Amino acid sequence: MVGLPNIDRSHVVKDVVADLLQRALDALIAEGKLPLTERPAIRVEHARDRGHADLASNVALTLAKPARRPPRELAEEIVAALPGDDRIDRIEIAGPGFINFFLATGARNAIVRTILEAGATYGHSDAGAGRSIQVEFVSANPTGPLHVGHGRGAALGASVANLLAATGWRVEREYYVNDAGRQMDILALSVWLRYIEAHGEAVAFPANGYHGAYVRQIAGALQAKEGDGLVHAAASVAHELPPDAGDGGDAEAHIDALVERARTLLGDDGWERVFETGRHAMVENIRQDLAEFGVVYDRWFAERGLYTGDAVERTLERLRRSGHVYSHDGAEWFRASAYGDEKDRVVVRDNGQTTYFASDIAYHLDKLERGFDRLINVWGADHHGYVARMQGALRALTDGDDRLEILLVQFATLYRGGEKIPMSTRAGEFVTLRELREEVGNDAARFFYVLRRCDQHLEFDLDLAKAESQDNPVYYIQYAHARIASVFSQLEARAGTWDRGRGLAHLDRLGTHHETELLAALERFPEVIAQAAANREPHRICYYLLEDVANAFHTWYNAETFLVTDETLRDARLALVAATGQVIRNGLELIGVSAPESM
RNA sequence: GCGCCCGUAGCUCAGCCGGAUAGAGCGUCGGCCUCCGGAGCCGAAGGUCACAGGUUCGAAUCCUGUCGGGCGCGCCA
Known part of the structure; x- marks a missing residue:
């Protein structure tokens, strides 16, 4: 590239x-x-x-x-x-x-030839000049299936990556797998409890465990792999544990004790096998889900890898040497306040354990060492409190260079029948990305997710997304594309052929108001991409395709007949029709939406 | 309390590295039409761009403050 x-x-x-x-x-x-x-x-x-x-x-x-x-x-x-x-x-x-x-009339006609000659690359440019940029997005903990919130980050990140690639950047798409923390232990525990439960050893399921049905599925996979070799008696599991929340105790203390108990009973090896079964199943579930959504990564980076090597320690040592990390109150702190954060942040707790922030810094140092010119992270808006410290850490590692950019994605709310769908992570009300995709289709999901600026709350109207009417913006754009294909098959049905050369030679036959409007819109495409890429705003592509291109095309289509007997006029019009189809395809490609020939 | 994001037409939203009379879709109202592809096409009404200051020849756009909404403020991950 x-x-x-x-x-x-x-x-x-x-x-x-x-x-x-x-x-x-x-x-x-x-x-x-x-x-x-x-x-x-x-x-x-x-x-x-x-x-x-x-x-x-x-x-x-x-x-x-x-x-x-x-x-x-x-x-x-x-x-x-x-x-x-x-x-x-x-x-x-x-x-x-x-x-x-x-x-003058016809001043813009030459763009038709340019579009047809450039084909799939029309609109692309080399603003990035081959510099490298990494886009890290979604990166949800593999403790459960992706939900609709993650879907927005996926659609945005993938589209921004496409825009950058189209403007001459060398892009790498990455998913950071948070597979090292306490939440992962809780997933492993949940899987194991469901597994022994299936063997008749039922232990009261912890309040803070993962209750979803997918946990039972993973337990089934564990059963298939391990038989009953990892089963322990319920009594030995539950023996003298601190009470759970339901029994007037502390849910966190209870579940931590349960994790410890499981580790003890299973031994390091058994625990690791349970853990790995859960981790692998969830990562594959997410990978598959995203792939079906048209979101494919160049690299899946495992947090665990930072600990099997000495990456975290090495990063901390580097920051200590440069004076960005200091000791205080028995803990070690990163001097985030030197970079505009409200206060300094702990990287090593007084119990000697490193924090999540520490491994995140190590991860980002790894990115820097891989030589990217720029980094983009797509985060949920609820993480905005971490922006300052993360960018501070990056500046500390690069002597003040501002290489990390963070896109915050606001929440999405689903509406059905004019009613807001409640979204809590409590079992039952949880809407997964997969469910959404199955209900409205991948195209509508991708389109609606990026239709709004990412810093704007998104109201996702499921009924509209499913509607096969021109009120539905995705349908309206795709319909324009299908109509274009239909014009050519209609021509064929009438035993006619499009002489492209003759069309291009007679572009001066174009010049009606509708044609001029459409030509002006098509000519603007490279600028639209450039601006959308520079501002990381794929929604501009949606509005452009909808209001400028599809709208102008439908209006023209409704006003004029293309398949006229005057052959030079007909071929010139068909050249413009073909160019319009090319621009729609190129635009939809950027946001991961298909351009159907028929609907 | 502090910080970040957002307040534009009845609704959902564009426009925001300053530029002329602020746009689109839906909804509402009024006309056509059934034509290559299916309720379509044309037009109209509708806005102190939350509010108040400031910068500027010029502000929806930049700065400050106020109000309203969302989110976040652990030696959690």
């Missing part, structure tokens, strides 16, 4: 205009008419309101101050110095000093 070709943009009218303005300014500066020391950056924008213009520039406004001239007067002078171009019909100066360009 390194060295994506530089795309020739001489056919993109917006760039043509920017170039003309640049030349006009250069000329004025050379003639001494503009007292500017540096060459100003030119900005040309698509006019929001077509009544104003097709393209507009505010250079005269921004230059007014440094040039000490009234903006309108400046605009007049720039316009007078503009070289001619037959793609521009006329130029006006409006409002406080905008230079408005009205394009």
Whole structure:
């Protein structure tokens, strides 16, 4: 993916205009008419309101101050110095000093050829210049199936990764498997309790254990692998444990004691086999779930690996040496407050155990050592309290370099029949990603998840996502694509063929209002991708496809017949139809949604 | 109490590295139409951009404060 070709943009009218303005300014500066020391950056924008213009520039406004001239007067002078171009019909100066360009009919037609020639790469660019970037996302603890909240992180992370790849970054997608903590011990314990329960050794299930049905399934797998070799009598398991919450005790103390008991009864080897069965089953469950969702990783990084080696200790030692970690009150602290965090954070507890934060720093040091130019983490918004310390740690490890970016994803709420679906992790009310996918389909799920900005709460309307009507935005876009395929099969049914060369040779036959609108939308695609990638905002792709492309296409389709008898006109229109299909496919690809030929 | 995110049309949301008369879909109201692909097409009404200051030639957009909503503030993971 390194060295994506530089795309020739001489056919993109917006760039043509920017170039003309640049030349006009250069000329004025050379003639001494503009007292500017540096060459100003030119900005040309698509006019929001077509009544104003097709393209507009505010250079005269921004230059007014440094040039000490009234903006309108400046605009007049720039316009007078503009070289001619037959793609521009006329130029006006409006409002406080905008230079408005009205394009000649057909000025944008050349984009059709560009799109058809670039095909699947149309819209891509090389802004990333082959630099490397790692996107770490989802990274849910493998203690249960993914739920709908994780789905949003998955859809966002995958789409952002695609956007970066499309803009010339070398992207690596990674899942950090938190398989080393106490929660994993509790999963192993839960599995084992269900396993002995299936052998008639029922122990009261702990309040803080994992109650989900999937635990019994894993217990079944354990049974298949181990037979009854790991069964212990219920009485020996429950013997003299501190009381659980239901018996007026402390749920945490109870379950920790149960874990210890299981370890003792099973021995290191037996415990490890139970643990590994649970870990493996859950990681595979998640991997499979995501793969079905179209989310595939380059690497699954196991937290456990940090402990089998000396990564955590090595990281701490490095921070101690550089003075970022100090001892206090029997614990060791990372000097997070030096990097804008509210306070310093413990990395080694007074009992000698390292904290989760310590292994997270070690993990991120590992990322740095792998040489990524940039790192992106996608986190649930409930983790925002960790942003400052994590970025602080990264700066401490890189001498102040700001290489880690964290995208926080707000919560998603599901609605069915206008009613909010309650979402707690309590058994029964838990909505998994798999259930959601099965109900609305992968396409709708991927689309709705990234439809909103990630820092916006998401109201996910299940009924709308399932609707086969044009109210459903995914359907509306996919329908445009299917319609395009249908136009060509319709042509075939009438024993006609599309002469692509003739179409491209007669693009000047395009020029109606609807065609011009559609052409303008297609021309904008590379900018939309560039901006979506730079801001990590895949929702822009959704809105672009929906409001700019699909809408313009449907409107055109409804207004005009493509399959006319005039062959040059027909072939030119079909070229535009084909180009539209290409842009829709490319856009949907970025957000992981399929582009069906028929629906 | 402190910190982060968000307050835009009746509803759900775009627009936010400052730019002209703030947009879309749904809903509401009024007209057409059944045509390559199926309730579709065209149009209208509807907004002090939460509020108050500030910066600027120009603010929904940047800064400060207030109010409202969400989330987070362990030697938990």
